Amino acid sequence: MTNTLVQPLxxxxxxxxxxxxxxxxxxxxxxxxxxxxxxxxxxxxLNLPDPRTAIFTTFLVMQPQxxxxxxxxxxxxxxxxxxxxxxxxxxxxxxxxxxxxxAFFALWIGLCTGAGLKFRNFQSYGFVLAxxxxxxxxxxxxxxxxxxxxxxxxxxxxxxIGIMSATLVSDxxxxxxLFDSLLASExxxxxxxxxxxxxxxxxxxxxxxxxxxxxxxxGVVGLHAVRINSSFESGTDRKARQLSGQLNQxxxxxxxxxxxxxxxxxxxGERMPPEARESLAGLYAPVxxxxxxxxxxxxxxxxxxxIIAGVLEAKEVLQTLVEEERLRLAPFLEAxxxxxxxxxxxxxxxxxxxxxxxxxTYRAFLRHRLSGRASRELSRVVRFSTHTDSVLxxxxxxxxxxxxxxxxxxxxxxxxPYATLTVTLAVVLGLLIGTxxxxxxxxxxxxxxxxxxxxxxxxxxxYIIPEYTSDMLxxxxxxxxxxxxxxxxxxxxxxxxxxxxxxxLFMYQCSLDPYFRVDPTVFxxxxxxxxxxxxxxxxxxxxxNFWSCSLTxxxxxxxxxxxxxxxxxxxxxxxxxxxxxxxxxxxxxFSTQGRxxxxxxxxxxxxxxxxxxxxxxVIAVRRSRKRLPLSAASDSLDGAIYAVRNYFATPSEQMRxxxxxxxKEAVAVLHAQGDSAGAAELKRIQxxxxxxxxxxTIMLSEGSLPVVTEDTCR
Amino acid sequence: xxxxxxxxxxxMPTLLPIFAAAAVxxxxxxxxxxxxxxxxxxxxxxxxxxxxxxxxxTLPCLLIYT
Numbered sequence: 151m152t153n154t155l156v157q158p159l160x161x162x163x164x165x166x167x168x169x170x171x172x173x174x175x176x177x178x179x180x181x182x183x184x185x186x187x188x189x190x191x192x193x194x195x196l197n198l199p200d201p202r203t204a205i206f207t208t209f210l211v212m213q214p215q216x217x218x219x220x221x222x223x224x225x226x227x228x229x230x231x232x233x234x235x236x237x238x239x240x241x242x243x244x245x246x247x248x249x250x251x252x253a254f255f256a257l258w259i260g261l262c263t264g265a266g267l268k269f270r271n272f273q274s275y276g277f278v279l280a281x282x283x284x285x286x287x288x289x290x291x292x293x294x295x296x297x298x299x300x301x302x303x304x305x306x307x308x309x310x311i312g313i314m315s316a317t318l319v320s321d322x323x324x325x326x327x328l329f330d331s332l333l334a335s336e337x338x339x340x341x342x343x344x345x346x347x348x349x350x351x352x353x354x355x356x357x358x359x360x361x362x363x364x365x366x367x368x369g370v371v372g373l374h375a376v377r378i379n380s381s382f383e384s385g386t387d388r389k390a391r392q393l394s395g396q397l398n399q400x401x402x403x404x405x406x407x408x409x410x411x412x413x414x415x416x417x418x419g420e421r422m423p424p425e426a427r428e429s430l431a432g433l434y435a436p437v438x439x440x441x442x443x444x445x446x447x448x449x450x451x452x453x454x455x456x457i458i459a460g461v462l463e464a465k466e467v468l469q470t471l472v473e474e475e476r477l478r479l480a481p482f483l484e485a486x487x488x489x490x491x492x493x494x495x496x497x498x499x500x501x502x503x504x505x506x507x508x509x510x511t512y513r514a515f516l517r518h519r520l521s522g523r524a525s526r527e528l529s530r531v532v533r534f535s536t537h538t539d540s541v542l543x544x545x546x547x548x549x550x551x552x553x554x555x556x557x558x559x560x561x562x563x564x565x566x567p568y569a570t571l572t573v574t575l576a577v578v579l580g581l582l583i584g585t586x587x588x589x590x591x592x593x594x595x596x597x598x599x600x601x602x603x604x605x606x607x608x609x610x611x612x613y614i615i616p617e618y619t620s621d622m623l624x625x626x627x628x629x630x631x632x633x634x635x636x637x638x639x640x641x642x643x644x645x646x647x648x649x650x651x652x653x654x655l656f657m658y659q660c661s662l663d664p665y666f667r668v669d670p671t672v673f674x675x676x677x678x679x680x681x682x683x684x685x686x687x688x689x690x691x692x693x694x695n696f697w698s699c700s701l702t703x704x705x706x707x708x709x710x711x712x713x714x715x716x717x718x719x720x721x722x723x724x725x726x727x728x729x730x731x732x733x734x735x736x737x738x739x740f741s742t743q744g745r746x747x748x749x750x751x752x753x754x755x756x757x758x759x760x761x762x763x764x765x766x767x768v769i770a771v772r773r774s775r776k777r778l779p780l781s782a783a784s785d786s787l788d789g790a791i792y793a794v795r796n797y798f799a800t801p802s803e804q805m806r807x808x809x810x811x812x813x814k815e816a817v818a819v820l821h822a823q824g825d826s827a828g829a830a831e832l833k834r835i836q837x838x839x840x841x842x843x844x845x846x847t848i849m850l851s852e853g854s855l856p857v858v859t860e861d862t863c864r
Numbered sequence: 865x866x867x868x869x870x871x872x873x874x875x876m877p878t879l880l881p882i883f884a885a886a887a888v889x890x891x892x893x894x895x896x897x898x899x900x901x902x903x904x905x906x907x908x909x910x911x912x913x914x915x916x917x918x919x920x921x922t923l924p925c926l927l928i929y930t
Contacts, residue, residue: 216910
């Protein structure tokens with residue numbers, strides 16, 4: 151009896167699980183194989199000289215979701231156009247002059263490698279393409295420059311055929327929309343946010359530490375990439391994308407505020423007496439209660455209306471509570487403890503305000519998605535600024551040019567006709583793998599994949615293709631299993647380097663020409679040339695990638711300090727969102743490129759948060775200062791900003807103490823001035839004083855400032 | 865219209881520039897349709913997009929070949 155009851159249930163669950171996890175992979179395998187074979191058949195029918203380029207392109211741009219395919223294809227087309235154009239130009243200018251040819255070649259590869267690191271997502275891929283198209287187009291005809299036109303046209307046509315096949319198949323056959331997954335991750339993020347905010351106890355427990363990306367406050371940079379790529383899909387309109395961008399930005403603000411609060415509480419632990427701590431916990435209670443009373447994953451607009459009403463109510467309660475508690479505690483607490491208390495309570499108020507704004511935007515987003523009605527809520531265009539360290543870019547450019555020059559030297563010294571293949575593969579790898587987190591490991595995997603591919607290709611070239619294929623249909627049938635397996639590998643992250651190497655060498659060693667031709671000597675020599683090329687690329691990564699952990703820490707600290715200095719003296723048009731996105735993007739890049747360990751990446755994240763908070767406070771103070779009439783208050787604000795700037799320009803313990811004193815005096819002057827000011831002016835002065843107090847509270851805990859004091863890389 | 869044209873001294877099939885122009889036009893049309901919310905009422909947006917592109921590409925091609 152129980153068996154019959156349990157069986158259908160578990161069967162259904164199995165089916166659902168299979169549909170959710172395995173079916174998409176199988177569909178993707180079928181789609182990728184079909185697209186690849188389609189490209190092969192079309193280019194063979196059109197008699198293009200190198201059909202493997204088309205099929206290879208298909209595999210490079212194929213992704214599970216349509217938006218990714220469109221985006222990657224778009225940049226691939228742009229990159230190919232640029233690459234083909236530069237090839238024509240170079241052959242026209244320097245065909246007879248090897249020195250200038252190689253010099254210009256190296257310059258172009260260096261530029262493309264640097265730009266590939268500087269830009270993000272598939273834009274970076276476009277630059278990579280622009281770089282290595284030059285190798286594919288110009289190198290094979292270097293002895294016979296007049297053939298450049300025909301090879302340029304045929305390479306371009308093959309790439310376009312590959313791209314067309316990939317985009318058509320991915321959008322027409324069981325399309326999977328990136329925007330739907332964006333919606334799902336947005337939902338998941340909202341739930342995460344609520345579960346973090348609901349746990350007030352964890353916030354007030356002693357000795358809490360900020361962990362990088364822990365507690366769900368992560369993925370800002372990743373979700374931004376999803377949003378960008380989804381703009382290539384049909385059905386995502388500008389409004390939806392704007393709302394999603396705005397959600398991302400508000401989420402960043404919430405995350406910074408929450409972590410600042412956590413940091414202040416952790417750092418001010420010793421200075422703050424228990425009653426202040428309890429009082430803060432009491433102030434946080436309305437936030438926790440409204441969050442805990444709401445559903446974690448609101449799916450309807452009505453549910454969100456309820457949450458927003460709750461948040462508004464809590465906001466009012468909190469305002470009065472904060473005023474009361476400040477008045478109550480002021481006589482008991484010491485100056486520093488009181489400052490920490492009022493900074494923390496200010497952060498709680500800000501947190502609730504930001505939560506309110508976030509919920510309103512989320513409601514607009516949901517309403518737009520669910521009913522499709524144009525919502526009345528205003529949505530802003532939010533720019534996600536990025537920052538890439540120029541030293542990293544310069545190193546990458548150096549590596550790219552270096553690889554080319556060394557392999558060219560290898561060609562000139564050996565005089566081996568196949569050495570062009572070595573040059574091509576070394577340059578391709580130098581460009582393609584440079585943006586991945588651990589390039590050396592990726593080159594190793596590429597090598598393994600390449601060696602396995604050569605073995606499989608040999609079986610195909612010398613046995614299967616001559617034995618079993620007679621026309622295009624049989625060739626397609628024979629190739630399908632290998633393509634399907636490669637497609638499966640590309641869905642597994644740990645196989646991706648291997649899959650790349652496999653598809654590259656398999657395509658170039660398998661006899662897929664319009665007319666079957668195979669020669670054992672050519673096969674062996676070209677294989678050797680390719681493998682030597684991989685070796686050169688690996689060596690380049692080994693030699694030029696000396697980016698160590700402590701160097702990374704010093705760079706990050708320096709850049710963060712420089713940001714504060716710029717905020718203190720530059721124009722004040724900088725928005726908080728630009729500050730946050732740049733900082734986060736930079737830290738993300740350093741932690742992928744710079745080999746940080748757990749401890750140091752936690753440290754870097756803490757630096758980032760305190761920089762963001764100080765930077766935001768500096769902007770706020772400078773804005774208030776601008777609207778104040780000239781008086782003792784404005785003078786002291788100027789002095790405080792100047793002191794902050796001085797400390798971050800040349801940090802030292804003595805300067806820090808001086809800064810703390812200046813800030814303390816400035817706050818005292820502001821309070822004294824406030825007594826004689828009018829209502830509007832008083833508000834501005836109070837706001838500025840609160841921000842200065844916040845800066846001071848952060849400055850009191852030395853560990854959170856972006857200054858390298860000890861070696862945390864061991 | 866001729867079957868082949870010369871652009872910057874390079875002879876190429878007329879289809880090539882037409883293809884490029886159709887692609888640019890398609891991107892513009894797609895943006896407008898997406899912002900107007902047309903894709904919410906379309907059964908298979910991918911198929912629809914492809915069909916629009918085929919129409920945009922074929923119309924000038926018919927002019928050449930007829």
